[in-house]
Amino acid sequence: MHISNERYFADRLRHDLALRMIHHEARTCTIRTCTGLTDDRIRRLYQTYATHMPAVPMRRHRGKSPRQIAFFTRNPRIQFEASLLAGLFVAFGLINAVRNGADPLGYGSLFCDVYETHVLLSGSRAVSFEHAWFLLHLLAKNVGLGLLRCRHCGAHFLDDRTTVLKRGCPACRLKALPRRQLRHAPVLLPQVRPHTRSLPSAVRLSA
């Protein structure tokens, strides 16, 4: 009976995480990595989710996962959000969890916490769940993107490691935009306060 209960709760955790990831339009391969569920079970969960949550628009992404590093620096808004995500990854201990080979079920759940926090703070899903997942693994491998210091405000932000341009941070560039262009910029919430020196500029901006 004890073993049966253990199995039930482990299975329940896997299904709960899979449904949470389906809600964020995660790809099947990402869900499989975190939950260990088979593609067939994930496909049936998609169908169940769509049946029980008809009011929630959901797309099932197919094809290749995101792999363009340039996506994260394509404009100040995306770069701001990527910097904010990087700060949250550090604050939640996710980068070290990936590097240390933590239990995928555990860090998959933590990743959902981070992504949901990011959506609340930024008010945007311009960086999709799958792009955020790609960003986490880039940062864990320490390739492609690195921290730079803004020459205007002194804060740190994510940028292409190979760039030779001395640009300001995305927040400084967003502030310099005409007001009409800020309509599509992320929300800079004044209540976000830094609590660690390792957070990048995006998190520190509003302090």
Ligand SMILES: [Zn+2]
């Ligand atoms: Zn700056």
